[in-house]
Amino acid sequence: MRIVQRILLLLIISVIIDSGKAQLGDNDDNTKCPKFEFRCNNGQCIDNTMVCDGAKDCKDASEETEDICESVICPIYAFRCNYGACIDNDLTCNGISNCVDNSDEILPECVRNVTKPSNGCKNDEFKCNNRECISNIEVCDGVIHCRDNSDETAAVCRLVHCPTTNFRCSYGACIDGDRRCDGVINCADGSDEDPRICRSSWSPSVIRPTIPSLETSNSCRIPSQPQNGHWKLHSSQCPGDENCDVPVGTTDLGLGSRLVYSCNSGYKISSGLTDVSCIFGGQWLNIPICEEIRCPALNEPSIRAECSYDEEFIPCGLPVLPMTRADVYCANSYHLETSLILGRKQSVRCNARGQWVPDLIRCVPGPISINIYINETELTFHTSVNRNNPTFIEISDDKIIIHTNTRISNNQDINIRIPKSIYNITEYSYQP
Numbered sequence: 001m002r003i004v005q006r007i008l009l010l011l012i013i014s015v016i017i018d019s020g021k022a023q024l025g026d027n028d029d030n031t032k033c034p035k036f037e038f039r040c041n042n043g044q045c046i047d048n049t050m051v052c053d054g055a056k057d058c059k060d061a062s063e064e065t066e067d068i069c070e071s072v073i074c075p076i077y078a079f080r081c082n083y084g085a086c087i088d089n090d091l092t093c094n095g096i097s098n099c100v101d102n103s104d105e106i107l108p109e110c111v112r113n114v115t116k117p118s119n120g121c122k123n124d125e126f127k128c129n130n131r132e133c134i135s136n137i138e139v140c141d142g143v144i145h146c147r148d149n150s151d152e153t154a155a156v157c158r159l160v161h162c163p164t165t166n167f168r169c170s171y172g173a174c175i176d177g178d179r180r181c182d183g184v185i186n187c188a189d190g191s192d193e194d195p196r197i198c199r200s201s202w203s204p205s206v207i208r209p210t211i212p213s214l215e216t217s218n219s220c221r222i223p224s225q226p227q228n229g230h231w232k233l234h235s236s237q238c239p240g241d242e243n244c245d246v247p248v249g250t251t252d253l254g255l256g257s258r259l260v261y262s263c264n265s266g267y268k269i270s271s272g273l274t275d276v277s278c279i280f281g282g283q284w285l286n287i288p289i290c291e292e293i294r295c296p297a298l299n300e301p302s303i304r305a306e307c308s309y310d311e312e313f314i315p316c317g318l319p320v321l322p323m324t325r326a327d328v329y330c331a332n333s334y335h336l337e338t339s340l341i342l343g344r345k346q347s348v349r350c351n352a353r354g355q356w357v358p359d360l361i362r363c364v365p366g367p368i369s370i371n372i373y374i375n376e377t378e379l380t381f382h383t384s385v386n387r388n389n390p391t392f393i394e395i396s397d398d399k400i401i402i403h404t405n406t407r408i409s410n411n412q413d414i415n416i417r418i419p420k421s422i423y424n425i426t427e428y429s430y431q432p
Helices: 002-012
Strands: 038-040 045-047 079-081 086-088 126-128 133-135 167-168 173-174 219-221 229-233 253-254 258-263 267-269 276-278 290-294 302-308 310-312 325-330 334-336 343-350 364-365 370-373 377-382 390-394 398-404 413-418 421-429
Touching: 219 421, 377 421
Parallel strands: 398 421
Antiparallel strands: 038 045, 079 086, 126 133, 167 173, 219 253, 229 258, 258 276, 267 290, 302 310, 302 325, 325 343, 334 364, 370 421, 377 413, 390 398
16 A cells, blocks of 8 residues: 555656746747656756655756746645645655755744753643744644744644644644634634635635636646546545535536546446646556446466356356356366365356455365276276385276376285276376
């Protein structure tokens, strides 16, 4: 899961770039970069996913500036650098600068073994601008504790990373998410009661209403609903805690917008990833497809199977629908991994998740077995208890089984009469 998150982070660091800033074809020499690439101020072209990711990929670092990154929407599992770029939250306070401005390494929680300052503040205390000391936990909590208000300022709080359950005040402080729009001002600047976020008729901040002049590079056209499925707006862009539909009449979503896909009963997401994001260039990244749920074909060379669906026999060599039943047994010259018993069958069924249950038997290469016609005859077979190669033979109505490397208790010649018939001749090899 962590690897998936990191891949997604690199892909959905979606930058909003105004028309007059460093972007495709906007520099003086009018040189353009290929589609899905970003044009640095120096004319260099880099992949869109490298923009605002905390690393300097343009030689002039023009893709890692506040002008470019200030409008980026970071995923909930990411850390937002001071200038707006997004990095994996696990990279903060690791002793390495992963934001170009080093803002991931100057957080309050990064402080270790700080020398007690001369004004008398302790390691777990914050020094106000007026040299007053307050507890670190009182900094950027929405309440002013320093007499000079210096604990609740954008300069201090822009570096704070709020938990996903919190509301982030406009200047950066964190308050409990339930306190947003509760009729009481909990942010020092009152931004938690802003009418624009508390009005009953809401509109997600990343959504661009229907405006004919919208540029495709700064927004994504709302995709059609998938066949056999449905998408909704991610909960982080909704008024409540659940995914929601976009407002009626909306045709475009801004860069960084996230959609969550789900499939109808009997179908599943083909790629395994349910979230898609609007990336630079006005494209949705990896829109999934809902595919019919089926169990894999039973066509391994080590097994044989007989399949039926709705009481009718069907081929086992193709993926089958849930509720299909199958009788599975080891192929000729194979036997169960945990048993030498021949002919044992296993009954399995395809469940609603596209899995055979119980787990299929495992068949491994076993005795050599062939079918042959024998005219009525008599043969002499010598059994031995030789330490290195004891052998014996056994005959049933339709089988002749020759055992080798197996200890027995007798040592004699045996005359065996074999009736005229078709026999399955099998050789087993045992380890003494």
